[in-house]
Amino acid sequence: MKRVVIVGSGITGLTTALALKDRASEIPEGLEIVVLEAGDRVGGNIATDRVDGFTVEMGPNGYLDNVPETLALISRLGLDEEVQQADEAAEKRFLFRNGKLHFLPADPIGFLRCGVLSVRGRIRVMFEPFARSRPEGVDETVFDFAARRIGPEAASVLVDAMVSGVFAGNVNELSLQSTFPKMAAMEADHGGLVKAMVAKMVARRRAKKRGETIVAGGPAGPAGRLTSFRNGLDTLPMRLAEELGNTVQLNEVVVGLKRKHTTGWTVTTGKGATLDADAVVLTQPSPMTAPLLESAQSDLAAAVARIPTAGLAVVALAYRLEDIGGAPDGFGFLVPRSEGTRILGCLWDSSIFPGRAPADMALMRVMIGGAHDAEAVALGEDELLDIVRREIDETMGLTADPYWTRIYRYPLGIGQYLVGHQDLLDHIHGHLEDLGGLWLAGSSYYGVSMNACIEKAGEQAGEILDHLNARSDSPDC
Numbered sequence: 001m002k003r004v005v006i007v008g009s010g011i012t013g014l015t016t017a018l019a020l021k022d023r024a025s026e027i028p029e030g031l032e033i034v035v036l037e038a039g040d041r042v043g044g045n046i047a048t049d050r051v052d053g054f055t056v057e058m059g060p061n062g063y064l065d066n067v068p069e070t071l072a073l074i075s076r077l078g079l080d081e082e083v084q085q086a087d088e089a090a091e092k093r094f095l096f097r098n099g100k101l102h103f104l105p106a107d108p109i110g111f112l113r114c115g116v117l118s119v120r121g122r123i124r125v126m127f128e129p130f131a132r133s134r135p136e137g138v139d140e141t142v143f144d145f146a147a148r149r150i151g152p153e154a155a156s157v158l159v160d161a162m163v164s165g166v167f168a169g170n171v172n173e174l175s176l177q178s179t180f181p182k183m184a185a186m187e188a189d190h191g192g193l194v195k196a197m198v199a200k201m202v203a204r205r206r207a208k209k210r211g212e213t214i215v216a217g218g219p220a221g222p223a224g225r226l227t228s229f230r231n232g233l234d235t236l237p238m239r240l241a242e243e244l245g246n247t248v249q250l251n252e253v254v255v256g257l258k259r260k261h262t263t264g265w266t267v268t269t270g271k272g273a274t275l276d277a278d279a280v281v282l283t284q285p286s287p288m289t290a291p292l293l294e295s296a297q298s299d300l301a302a303a304v305a306r307i308p309t310a311g312l313a314v315v316a317l318a319y320r321l322e323d324i325g326g327a328p329d330g331f332g333f334l335v336p337r338s339e340g341t342r343i344l345g346c347l348w349d350s351s352i353f354p355g356r357a358p359a360d361m362a363l364m365r366v367m368i369g370g371a372h373d374a375e376a377v378a379l380g381e382d383e384l385l386d387i388v389r390r391e392i393d394e395t396m397g398l399t400a401d402p403y404w405t406r407i408y409r410y411p412l413g414i415g416q417y418l419v420g421h422q423d424l425l426d427h428i429h430g431h432l433e434d435l436g437g438l439w440l441a442g443s444s445y446y447g448v449s450m451n452a453c454i455e456k457a458g459e460q461a462g463e464i465l466d467h468l469n470a471r472s473d474s475p476d477c
């Protein structure tokens, strides 16, 4: 019997476990999968709180429904009927600039008319197709890429705000290639973003003419719509855990990892138990993974420690509709760092996903912290609420007392793929190949979104099965 130990039951750990379980018959000797989770619940960052008839996401809001692996996982788990797409009203997005909220039209003409950028800034955006191409062999920052293609104003307003909203990151430090690989590919394959969008439209038209089904993830596929589940996002990890049964062990902190003399690994838990494994998958954020690797390979541990994460806090605010003049209309807003607020943005949750609040209430969530403001996540409750309420007033003009508030903290928050991230990954992979039987997985390495974690988990499960089978075939096993 072969054994795979997976450390962590976030979306990465659970999806890897299910992919292995579904393909266990490929291992002739049989396969035992053990998921060890430090906490008392599954899901990691994905967690849903239920308060007074509200459904409150503590972390992620949802996923885009354009990645085939995620859609297949949801179907595999029988969850298609549970899916809830964001309301169409949520397409209305706003950005706070120069002291007011600006509506951001999705269509190019509307965008050019709206006043979020100066006239000069908007004209510069129109010159995107003529931007100079990427300097050869340079791992550009997101800011440098955006400034080169759409101009410095749009980069420091629009792109900065987007990077804060998605990665809680610093636009001047993150690598375009590692953070937005699709955008890098659009430029590399088509010579620019507008040209790539036109090429996609043409591909879609041609596919339609040929009567082909336009699939998510294909060249003509849709951009994706924010999606969750009617009862909250934790529906996904809970259902995964149900499917995995006693494979998942809660309250089991992995404290040690040693390479065995022959092959394989020994995992030690905080309760003093040891577990031999033919393969180990570490899915926790890089700052937690690095110390575990110290005894296996100190250079590998040092490389993993160089991948930082940005902590952030999520502050949920419930309001009576009568106190705030009705439900906010749209998705919410982001704030570029140049505006000087500490909040990164605010999601109008009950407008995005109707049903998240009782009929006479509204639910909003504010994000604060990130790479620019690492201290915010550890601020005391009163101070955090003071800042959030002051800045909600400044941005939305909302002075009413909330009906209730909740704070959810993510000290290790979101992985930051700085310039040089791919070189670091190559270096890490070199060590992993030498060691054999060890996988580093999850949002610190190959993409922070739930979609990226799910996609990569399936791929890594395939690699693990190949490894186990190669070892079975080798004469000295």
Ligand SMILES: Cc1cc2nc3c(=O)[nH]c(=O)nc-3n(C[C@H](O)[C@H](O)[C@H](O)COP(=O)(O)OP(=O)(O)OC[C@H]3O[C@@H](n4cnc5c(N)ncnc54)[C@H](O)[C@@H]3O)c2cc1C
Pocket (backbone or CB within 6 Å): 007, 008, 009, 010, 011, 012, 013, 036, 037, 038, 039, 042, 043, 044, 045, 046, 058, 059, 060, 061, 062, 063, 064, 252, 253, 254, 255, 283, 284, 285, 288, 312, 314, 410, 413, 414, 441, 442, 443, 444, 447, 448, 449, 450, 451, 453
């Ligand atoms: C506030 C916030 C909002 C986000 N919003 C979105 C969003 O809207 N859409 C989206 O796609 N993504 C979003 N993300 C990103 C997404 O949530 C994560 O990238 C993804 O959930 C990571 O999953 P994971 O399994 O790789 O890691 P994690 O969720 O971090 O899971 C790791 C697990 O390992 C366990 N663990 C740690 N150490 C040990 C140990 N020693 N022994 C045993 N177990 C251990 C932890 O308890 C945890 O359960 C958001 C992230 C945050 C923080």
